[in-house]
Amino acid sequence: xAVLAAAxxxxxxxxxxxxxWLIGLAALIVLRVLRLDGPLRGxxxxxxxxxxxxxxxxxxxxxxxxxxxxxGVLLAGLAQLPWWRLAAVGAVLCLISGVGxxxxxxxxxxxxxxxxxxAGNQIRTELGTSRFDTVLPALARAVADNNPARFCNLLxxxxxxxxxxxxxxxxxxxxxxxLASQVRSPREYSxxxxxxxEQTGGWIVDACAMTWPAPEAGPQLGRFRVEQAGLGGxxxxxxxxxx
Numbered sequence: 001x002a003v004l005a006a007a008x009x010x011x012x013x014x015x016x017x018x019x020x021w022l023i024g025l026a027a028l029i030v031l032r033v034l035r036l037d038g039p040l041r042g043x044x045x046x047x048x049x050x051x052x053x054x055x056x057x058x059x060x061x062x063x064x065x066x067x068x069x070x071x072g073v074l075l076a077g078l079a080q081l082p083w084w085r086l087a088a089v090g091a092v093l094c095l096i097s098g099v100g101x102x103x104x105x106x107x108x109x110x111x112x113x114x115x116x117x118x119a120g121n122q123i124r125t126e127l128g129t130s131r132f133d134t135v136l137p138a139l140a141r142a143v144a145d146n147n148p149a150r151f152c153n154l155l156x157x158x159x160x161x162x163x164x165x166x167x168x169x170x171x172x173x174x175x176x177x178x179l180a181s182q183v184r185s186p187r188e189y190s191x192x193x194x195x196x197x198e199q200t201g202g203w204i205v206d207a208c209a210m211t212w213p214a215p216e217a218g219p220q221l222g223r224f225r226v227e228q229a230g231l232g233g234x235x236x237x238x239x240x241x242x243x
Contacts, residue, residue: 003049009072010056013064013101020055027051063104066097128154128234132203135226135235136194140210143218144186148173156229159240166222166242183218192217202227208243 007020014020028048036044057065070093077087129135135154142151152172155163160172167175183189192210196203207221225239 003046003053005072006068007049007052007056009068010053010060010064013068014056014059017056017059020052020059023055024048024052061104063097063101067094067101070094070097128229128236130234132226132228132235133196135224135237136192136196136205136207136210136221137190139207139221139224139237140192140218141190143176143179143221144183144189146177146180148176151176155237155240157238159224159237162240163222166240179219179221185212185214185217188212188214189217199225202238 007024011017011020025048028044031044031047070090072090074087074090074094077084077090080086129138139151139154142148142154152160155172164170164172164175167178169175169178189212192207192212194210195206197206203226205224205226208223210220212218220243222243223241224237226235227238228234229236
């Protein structure tokens with residue numbers, strides 16, 4: 001009963017996964033097939049239950065164990081009412097372990113978001129252009145084609161939030177769509193010329209004074225800092241300033 005109670009208390013913290021239960025069932029079948037239930041004198045079922053508990057513990061963390069144990073103490077105390085001391089201890093333990101579990105879950109979510117952001121930047125790095133002087137044409141072509149994904153994939157680090165803030169749009173895709181609506185000649189807009197100044201570790205592209213084969217083919221984009229993302233990586237935009 002103790003093993004079953006521990007498993008049931010841990011189960012929700014493991015995302016209600018059935019895998020630990022299947023492991024316990026497999027362990028029980030192996031013990032019965034090998035005819036070890038006799039020598040174990042009835043301990044085969046508790047051992048299978050222990051396998052379930054171990055599997056659930058491996059799927060959770062120390063704060064989940066503490067919170068599950070605290071809930072167990074609280075339930076045991078509620079079962080002894082009106083003797084309230086054990087229930088009070090369980091309630092205090094639930095409060096402490098609940099706060100710890102919540103903080104650990106929040107930190108885990110923050111870490112996962114950081115990993116996802118780093119992975120996204122790595123993907124963008126691989127999608128960068130092959131030369132520094134082709135970044136601006138790639139951006140202009142993305143605007144002319146109304147392709148926000150292609151445009152935004154070239155903006156890394158602080159470039160994207162600064163571009164979004166300067167545009168007054170909700171996100172990068174909306175900002176690109178707004179620029180695309182101002183393009184008057186998509187073909188010519190895809191062939192801009194702008195001054196490029198080399199700086200330490202990168203280049204500044206002055207896309208506030210772009211010129212095209214046809215005059216005023218579309219909106220000016222701003223000033224971009226272009227860098228190579230790592231050894232052998234593509235060239236991407238790492239900073240942005242509005243005109």
